[in-house]
Amino acid sequence: MVPLSWYLGLSALLFTIGAVGVFIKRNAITIFLCIELMLNAVNLSFVAMSNFFQDMNGQLFVFIVMTVAAAEAAVGLAIIISIFRNRASLNVDEADNLKL
Amino acid sequence: MENVLFIIFAIIAVASALNILLQRNPLYSAVSLIGTLAAISALFITLNAQFIAAIQIVVYAGAIMVLFVFVIMLLNEPKDQPHIDKQRGLRLLAIPVAGLLLAEGFFIVSRVPNLKIPRVDPSDTAFGTTWKVGVGLFTDYLLPFEVTSVLLLMAVVGAMVLARRDGE
Numbered sequence: 001m002v003p004l005s006w007y008l009g010l011s012a013l014l015f016t017i018g019a020v021g022v023f024i025k026r027n028a029i030t031i032f033l034c035i036e037l038m039l040n041a042v043n044l045s046f047v048a049m050s051n052f053f054q055d056m057n058g059q060l061f062v063f064i065v066m067t068v069a070a071a072e073a074a075v076g077l078a079i080i081i082s083i084f085r086n087r088a089s090l091n092v093d094e095a096d097n098l099k100l
Numbered sequence: 101m102e103n104v105l106f107i108i109f110a111i112i113a114v115a116s117a118l119n120i121l122l123q124r125n126p127l128y129s130a131v132s133l134i135g136t137l138a139a140i141s142a143l144f145i146t147l148n149a150q151f152i153a154a155i156q157i158v159v160y161a162g163a164i165m166v167l168f169v170f171v172i173m174l175l176n177e178p179k180d181q182p183h184i185d186k187q188r189g190l191r192l193l194a195i196p197v198a199g200l201l202l203a204e205g206f207f208i209v210s211r212v213p214n215l216k217i218p219r220v221d222p223s224d225t226a227f228g229t230t231w232k233v234g235v236g237l238f239t240d241y242l243l244p245f246e247v248t249s250v251l252l253l254m255a256v257v258g259a260m261v262l263a264r265r266d267g268e
Contacts (some may be wrong), residue, residue, distance in 0.1 A: 002106045002146065010110045010143075014136070017117040029126040029172055033133050036164070037117055040140050043152075051147040052226055056236045062152050063237065066159055067248040071255035073164045077171045078262035084175050085265075090126075 007048035014041035028080050028090045032073075039069050105146055113139035130168050137161045148228035 014037060021034030043062045050058025083095050118179035123129045137160050144153035224230045237245050 002102050006106060006110075007143070007147070010113065013114060014117055014140075017114070017121065021121045024121070027126055029168065029175075030120070030129050033120055033126070033168065035131050036160075037133060037136060040137060040198065043156075044140055044143060047144050047147045047149045047152060051149070051228070056227070056232050057240075059149050059152050059228065059233060060236045060241050062149075063155070063233065064172060064241075064244055064248060066155060066253065070164055071155045071251050073167055074255045074259040075262065077167060078259040081150070081171065081175065090175060 004048055008045055011041045011048065013047035014038075014044070026091050026093060028083065028092050028095070031092065032076055032080070036069065036073070039065060046082045102146060106143065108145075109139045109142045109146075112136075113143070122233050127169065128174060130165060133168075134161050136164050137165070150228055151230045151233045152228075 018034045018036075018038035018041060021037070022031050025031050025034065043065055046058045046062050046065070050056065050062075080090070084090060087094055089095075115134045115138045116139065120129045120136070123245040124130065137156060141153045141156040141161070144150075144156060
Protein backbone atom coordinates (compact mmCIF):
# COMPACT_ATOMS: atom_id res chain seq x y z
CA MET A 1 0.00 0.00 0.00
CA VAL A 2 1.49 3.30 -1.09
CA PRO A 3 1.21 5.96 1.64
CA LEU A 4 -1.08 8.90 0.90
CA SER A 5 1.75 11.34 1.55
CA TRP A 6 3.66 10.06 -1.50
CA TYR A 7 0.78 10.89 -3.79
CA LEU A 8 0.31 14.30 -2.21
CA GLY A 9 4.05 14.97 -2.47
CA LEU A 10 4.09 14.03 -6.16
CA SER A 11 1.01 16.17 -6.72
CA ALA A 12 2.68 19.14 -5.01
CA LEU A 13 5.86 18.61 -7.04
CA LEU A 14 3.98 18.53 -10.36
CA PHE A 15 1.95 21.59 -9.35
CA THR A 16 5.16 23.45 -8.49
CA ILE A 17 6.73 22.55 -11.83
CA GLY A 18 3.61 23.85 -13.57
CA ALA A 19 3.60 27.07 -11.55
CA VAL A 20 7.31 27.66 -12.22
CA GLY A 21 6.63 27.12 -15.91
CA VAL A 22 3.88 29.74 -15.93
CA PHE A 23 6.35 32.25 -14.47
CA ILE A 24 9.49 31.53 -16.46
CA LYS A 25 8.08 30.67 -19.89
CA ARG A 26 7.43 33.36 -22.49
CA ASN A 27 5.54 31.32 -25.09
CA ALA A 28 1.78 31.58 -24.59
CA ILE A 29 1.15 27.96 -25.61
CA THR A 30 3.79 26.60 -23.22
CA ILE A 31 2.24 28.62 -20.41
CA PHE A 32 -1.07 27.03 -21.30
CA LEU A 33 0.48 23.55 -21.20
CA CYS A 34 1.82 24.34 -17.72
CA ILE A 35 -1.67 25.33 -16.58
CA GLU A 36 -2.93 21.95 -17.79
CA LEU A 37 -0.12 20.33 -15.80
CA MET A 38 -1.24 22.16 -12.66
CA LEU A 39 -4.84 21.03 -13.19
CA ASN A 40 -3.62 17.45 -13.49
CA ALA A 41 -1.54 17.68 -10.34
CA VAL A 42 -4.65 18.76 -8.43
CA ASN A 43 -6.64 15.92 -10.02
CA LEU A 44 -4.05 13.48 -8.73
CA SER A 45 -4.47 14.68 -5.16
CA PHE A 46 -8.27 14.56 -5.55
CA VAL A 47 -8.14 10.92 -6.63
CA ALA A 48 -5.58 10.02 -3.93
CA MET A 49 -7.79 11.54 -1.24
CA SER A 50 -10.85 9.86 -2.74
CA ASN A 51 -9.15 6.47 -2.46
CA PHE A 52 -7.86 7.20 1.04
CA PHE A 53 -11.32 8.04 2.41
CA GLN A 54 -13.12 5.52 0.11
CA ASP A 55 -15.41 8.36 -0.97
CA MET A 56 -16.47 8.72 -4.63
CA ASN A 57 -16.97 12.49 -4.44
CA GLY A 58 -13.30 13.14 -5.18
CA GLN A 59 -13.49 11.22 -8.46
CA LEU A 60 -16.68 13.01 -9.47
CA PHE A 61 -14.89 16.31 -8.87
CA VAL A 62 -12.09 15.17 -11.17
CA PHE A 63 -14.71 14.50 -13.83
CA ILE A 64 -16.02 18.08 -13.51
CA VAL A 65 -12.47 19.50 -13.47
CA MET A 66 -11.71 17.69 -16.72
CA THR A 67 -14.82 19.15 -18.36
CA VAL A 68 -13.82 22.64 -17.25
CA ALA A 69 -10.28 22.01 -18.52
CA ALA A 70 -11.64 21.04 -21.93
CA ALA A 71 -13.78 24.19 -22.11
CA GLU A 72 -10.84 26.27 -20.92
CA ALA A 73 -8.53 24.77 -23.54
CA ALA A 74 -11.00 25.51 -26.36
CA VAL A 75 -11.57 29.13 -25.34
CA GLY A 76 -7.94 29.76 -24.36
CA LEU A 77 -6.56 28.46 -27.63
CA ALA A 78 -9.07 30.61 -29.52
CA ILE A 79 -7.81 33.63 -27.56
CA ILE A 80 -4.21 32.68 -28.39
CA ILE A 81 -5.11 32.45 -32.09
CA SER A 82 -6.70 35.89 -32.05
CA ILE A 83 -3.72 37.38 -30.15
CA PHE A 84 -1.39 35.83 -32.72
CA ARG A 85 -3.42 37.39 -35.53
CA ASN A 86 -3.17 40.85 -34.03
CA ARG A 87 0.46 40.78 -32.90
CA ALA A 88 2.07 38.08 -35.06
CA SER A 89 3.84 36.73 -31.97
CA LEU A 90 3.21 34.21 -29.22
CA ASN A 91 5.45 36.02 -26.74
CA VAL A 92 3.35 37.08 -23.75
CA ASP A 93 5.62 40.08 -23.07
CA GLU A 94 4.39 41.62 -26.31
CA ALA A 95 0.76 41.09 -25.28
CA ASP A 96 0.93 42.81 -21.91
CA ASN A 97 -1.99 45.17 -22.35
CA LEU A 98 -5.52 44.11 -23.07
CA LYS A 99 -6.16 46.80 -25.67
CA LEU A 100 -5.60 45.58 -29.21
CA MET B 101 5.06 -4.02 -5.67
CA GLU B 102 2.70 -1.05 -5.54
CA ASN B 103 5.48 1.16 -4.21
CA VAL B 104 7.70 0.18 -7.12
CA LEU B 105 4.92 1.01 -9.60
CA PHE B 106 4.36 4.35 -7.90
CA ILE B 107 8.06 5.23 -8.06
CA ILE B 108 8.36 4.26 -11.73
CA PHE B 109 5.36 6.32 -12.82
CA ALA B 110 6.23 9.21 -10.51
CA ILE B 111 9.67 9.42 -12.10
CA ILE B 112 8.14 9.36 -15.60
CA ALA B 113 5.63 12.07 -14.64
CA VAL B 114 8.20 14.38 -13.06
CA ALA B 115 10.77 13.85 -15.82
CA SER B 116 8.24 14.65 -18.56
CA ALA B 117 6.97 17.64 -16.58
CA LEU B 118 10.51 19.02 -16.30
CA ASN B 119 10.99 18.36 -20.00
CA ILE B 120 8.04 20.70 -20.70
CA LEU B 121 10.08 23.53 -19.18
CA LEU B 122 13.36 22.54 -20.83
CA GLN B 123 12.13 22.31 -24.42
CA ARG B 124 12.18 25.46 -26.51
CA ASN B 125 9.77 24.15 -29.14
CA PRO B 126 6.17 24.10 -27.88
CA LEU B 127 5.45 20.99 -29.92
CA TYR B 128 7.99 19.01 -27.89
CA SER B 129 6.54 20.48 -24.70
CA ALA B 130 3.10 19.24 -25.75
CA VAL B 131 4.43 15.72 -26.38
CA SER B 132 6.12 15.77 -22.95
CA LEU B 133 2.83 16.77 -21.35
CA ILE B 134 1.20 13.74 -22.99
CA GLY B 135 3.86 11.62 -21.24
CA THR B 136 2.99 13.18 -17.89
CA LEU B 137 -0.74 12.65 -18.51
CA ALA B 138 -0.19 8.98 -19.34
CA ALA B 139 1.90 8.46 -16.19
CA ILE B 140 -0.73 10.17 -14.03
CA SER B 141 -3.37 7.97 -15.67
CA ALA B 142 -1.37 4.90 -14.62
CA LEU B 143 -1.27 6.26 -11.06
CA PHE B 144 -5.07 6.68 -11.18
CA ILE B 145 -5.38 2.94 -11.85
CA THR B 146 -3.29 2.18 -8.75
CA LEU B 147 -5.75 4.41 -6.84
CA ASN B 148 -8.86 2.40 -7.88
CA ALA B 149 -10.00 5.08 -10.34
CA GLN B 150 -10.26 3.03 -13.54
CA PHE B 151 -12.94 5.19 -15.16
CA ILE B 152 -11.06 8.41 -14.46
CA ALA B 153 -7.88 6.84 -15.85
CA ALA B 154 -9.65 5.93 -19.10
CA ILE B 155 -11.18 9.42 -19.36
CA GLN B 156 -7.74 10.90 -18.73
CA ILE B 157 -6.32 9.10 -21.76
CA VAL B 158 -9.33 9.58 -24.05
CA VAL B 159 -10.25 13.18 -23.26
CA TYR B 160 -6.99 14.71 -22.04
CA ALA B 161 -4.23 12.93 -23.92
CA GLY B 162 -6.52 12.40 -26.89
CA ALA B 163 -8.85 15.30 -27.53
CA ILE B 164 -7.35 18.24 -25.64
CA MET B 165 -3.76 17.56 -26.64
CA VAL B 166 -4.75 17.13 -30.30
CA LEU B 167 -6.31 20.59 -30.07
CA PHE B 168 -3.04 21.94 -28.67
CA VAL B 169 -0.96 20.30 -31.39
CA PHE B 170 -3.31 21.67 -34.06
CA VAL B 171 -2.94 25.21 -32.73
CA ILE B 172 0.85 24.88 -32.37
CA MET B 173 1.15 23.72 -35.97
CA LEU B 174 -1.22 26.46 -37.12
CA LEU B 175 0.71 29.25 -35.43
CA ASN B 176 4.36 28.26 -35.37
CA GLU B 177 6.75 30.22 -37.48
CA PRO B 178 8.60 28.03 -39.99
CA LYS B 179 11.91 28.55 -38.16
CA ASP B 180 10.49 26.78 -35.10
CA GLN B 181 9.52 23.66 -37.03
CA PRO B 182 11.86 20.77 -36.34
CA HIS B 183 13.59 19.42 -39.41
CA ILE B 184 12.67 15.77 -39.77
CA ASP B 185 14.25 13.61 -42.45
CA LYS B 186 11.80 11.54 -44.39
CA GLN B 187 12.32 7.99 -43.26
CA ARG B 188 11.86 5.44 -46.00
CA GLY B 189 11.97 2.48 -43.62
CA LEU B 190 8.99 3.75 -41.64
CA ARG B 191 6.97 4.07 -44.83
CA LEU B 192 7.63 0.41 -45.69
CA LEU B 193 6.70 -0.57 -42.15
CA ALA B 194 3.27 1.04 -42.63
CA ILE B 195 1.88 -1.85 -44.69
CA PRO B 196 2.55 -4.69 -42.17
CA VAL B 197 1.33 -2.53 -39.28
CA ALA B 198 -1.86 -1.70 -41.17
CA GLY B 199 -2.32 -5.41 -41.85
CA LEU B 200 -1.90 -6.17 -38.16
CA LEU B 201 -4.52 -3.56 -37.22
CA LEU B 202 -6.91 -4.99 -39.82
CA ALA B 203 -6.38 -8.53 -38.46
CA GLU B 204 -7.08 -7.27 -34.95
CA GLY B 205 -10.29 -5.65 -36.17
CA PHE B 206 -11.45 -8.83 -37.90
CA PHE B 207 -10.63 -10.88 -34.78
CA ILE B 208 -12.76 -8.59 -32.61
CA VAL B 209 -15.65 -8.57 -35.09
CA SER B 210 -15.55 -12.39 -35.32
CA ARG B 211 -15.98 -12.55 -31.54
CA VAL B 212 -19.02 -10.24 -31.48
CA PRO B 213 -21.75 -12.88 -32.21
CA ASN B 214 -20.59 -14.91 -29.19
CA LEU B 215 -20.94 -12.02 -26.76
CA LYS B 216 -23.35 -12.42 -23.87
CA ILE B 217 -24.61 -9.65 -21.67
CA PRO B 218 -22.69 -10.19 -18.43
CA ARG B 219 -24.48 -10.47 -15.15
CA VAL B 220 -23.87 -7.68 -12.67
CA ASP B 221 -21.50 -9.12 -10.12
CA PRO B 222 -20.13 -7.32 -7.07
CA SER B 223 -16.79 -6.44 -8.69
CA ASP B 224 -18.66 -4.35 -11.29
CA THR B 225 -20.07 -2.06 -8.65
CA ALA B 226 -16.91 -1.81 -6.54
CA PHE B 227 -15.27 1.47 -5.60
CA GLY B 228 -14.03 3.54 -8.55
CA THR B 229 -15.78 1.65 -11.35
CA THR B 230 -17.84 3.25 -14.11
CA TRP B 231 -20.92 2.04 -12.25
CA LYS B 232 -20.08 4.01 -9.12
CA VAL B 233 -19.12 7.11 -11.08
CA GLY B 234 -22.36 6.92 -13.07
CA VAL B 235 -24.52 6.51 -9.97
CA GLY B 236 -22.84 9.50 -8.32
CA LEU B 237 -23.05 11.60 -11.44
CA PHE B 238 -26.74 10.99 -12.09
CA THR B 239 -28.00 11.26 -8.52
CA ASP B 240 -26.12 13.61 -6.18
CA TYR B 241 -24.30 15.51 -8.93
CA LEU B 242 -27.05 15.70 -11.54
CA LEU B 243 -27.19 19.51 -11.51
CA PRO B 244 -23.42 20.05 -11.92
CA PHE B 245 -23.46 17.40 -14.65
CA GLU B 246 -26.18 19.24 -16.57
CA VAL B 247 -24.47 22.59 -15.98
CA THR B 248 -21.28 21.27 -17.59
CA SER B 249 -23.24 20.73 -20.81
CA VAL B 250 -24.16 24.43 -20.79
CA LEU B 251 -20.50 25.25 -20.05
CA LEU B 252 -19.34 23.21 -23.03
CA LEU B 253 -21.91 24.88 -25.27
CA MET B 254 -20.64 28.28 -24.13
CA ALA B 255 -17.06 27.17 -24.79
CA VAL B 256 -17.95 26.07 -28.34
CA VAL B 257 -19.71 29.35 -29.13
CA GLY B 258 -16.98 31.40 -27.45
CA ALA B 259 -14.19 29.62 -29.31
CA MET B 260 -15.95 30.16 -32.63
CA VAL B 261 -16.53 33.86 -31.95
CA LEU B 262 -12.95 34.44 -30.79
CA ALA B 263 -11.18 32.52 -33.54
CA ARG B 264 -13.32 33.89 -36.38
CA ARG B 265 -11.70 36.37 -38.74
CA ASP B 266 -13.27 39.80 -38.89
CA GLY B 267 -15.52 40.40 -41.86
CA GLU B 268 -16.47 36.80 -42.49
